[in-house]
Amino acid sequence: MAKMQRNTLLVILSFFAIYFIWGSTYLWNKIAVTELPAFMLAGIRFVTAGSLIFIISKFLGLPLKISKQEFKNTFIAGFLFLTFGNGVVVWALKFVDSGFAALEVSAQPLVVLLMMRIIQGKKIQPMSIIGVILGIIGIFLLVGQKEIIAQEGAILGMILIFICMLSWSYGSLFVGKAELPKNFFVNTGYQMLTSGLSLMIISTFLGEKWSSPLTWSTPVIWSMLLLIIFGSIITFTAFNYLLRIVSPDKVATSTYVNPIVAMILGWYFLNENITLQSAIASVVLLTGVYFINTKKSLTILSRFSGKRIPKKIIE
Template identity: 35%
Template sequence: MSVMPMPKARVSLTLIAAFFALYFIWGSTYLVIRIGVESWPPMLMAGCRFVIAGALLLAWALYRGAPLPSGRQWLNAGAIGVLLLSCGNGGVTVAEHWGVASGVAALAVATVPLFTLVFARLFGQRNTLLEWGGIGLGLCGIVLLNLGSNLQGSPAGAALILFAAAAWAFGSVWSRRLDLPAGPMASALEMLVGGAALLLGSQLSGEHLQQLPDLRGWLALGYLVVFGSIIAFSAYVYLLANVRPAAATSYAFVNPAVAVLLGVLFAGEHIGWPEALAMAVIIGAVVLISLPQWRRREAA
């Protein structure tokens, strides 16, 4: 009796678990970030989050016998860490500190697949007419999003969160072309360097704690370290190495809905009709540009 199908089953379960972490755990982190920045300075909280998570992952990887990364791998992982975590996640954290609602932040980050497609084109990937149509529709969604009161109340937050989405997308595409360590070691190095850059930014910008965070602030940091970073970010790095970038960024389908629902239920956030319409348009655009990616994957 053959036992060959078992590895396939394990790989399939790993993919399912990784997508679940991206879709639902990451969707919840937008609300948790908003809770955290009520008692933490934003860059200080984000920097602590990633340095702690990166150190834990590094210790675990070394304990499991992972080889030490080369100097080139350190540099490559550091560059990706700055793009994804310092500019990407750090930008979202600061934008929420400036008053952008958690659900609206998730919706703005839903533009990541649109930016991913544009940057993939710069690296030589040809886009179809359907994909270009999705980019155009997504740009309309961004305009609608900026008509809502949430982003009009914080123009700087609106600009910062779109920059964060673009930085995350560029780092995601570029990472597939770099020599990075295998497994959790890549996540560990990216978090350590990205977190260190955030702590440096916190220091240079004059952030400091007025008083120790309350219990909600500490719980928020713990949740972001364990679930948002060690589990969900590691799942994202795994998917980037094993599926197409557009599939890895497909969490943009679900994250806005999860974040909006949690923000309305637990944070008293209100989403107006421009944001609701923008959600429909942006998610429709993401679906449009992702269809060719999934078809190619199925054909392969």
């Protein structure tokens, strides 16, 4: 596919989006989930975002009609990435800090790499082996903290996030070969709308207590609006735009920035504690992710839009 014409200002704004806005979604989700049921929250977010994407697509004259196979695949991808991958992580935020969740999620490239080795038999490059070793050490340092494990529900939260990473990682392999709508904006709309409806059904099945937005507190209302407009629509569009403009290894640098942003915002706004061991774990883990995302390793990891793995469980 030919490269799109580069707009320097648009590139800068897009990088700002994938660095800082995506890193902020952990804070927004954490604020909202303290008051709203997790699956209801995620369901409303994605149904609204998906509906807005369809309205925008219609206004822009983009064709919304897709084949049955494309619809089936968007449903599966939406389930792996958003229904399960995002919905359960939001639920896990009830038990762990937002910064901790972001740091654990940053190990996703490691999980993808190992899954591709196990499922597809792909050879792991030498630099990636170093990354895997560092990643495992970083995760061990992160989850092995007594003060965190002692918190009620913390272990459950850690396990849920890890399972979600498996879901996202398998989804990464799935979308690399699946027949999906050619227009990424329309593809995103279908994934968000179908996953949002699925999350609402799950919420109803689990007996979550729904509430009217009129009863929500001001911080929750603002968090939801930010998640829908910035976290779902604008940032994902910026991500796909960058994949067509710059090299995928530059886009992958958001993997190193998001957890730091999430940890700082969680510390500043929610008084979340950043321990020395967490800081050390973040350095080791993100160094491992760097080795995995080096140019040689990207030939293995690049599976989303033909270029790289999908970014953010909770974005």
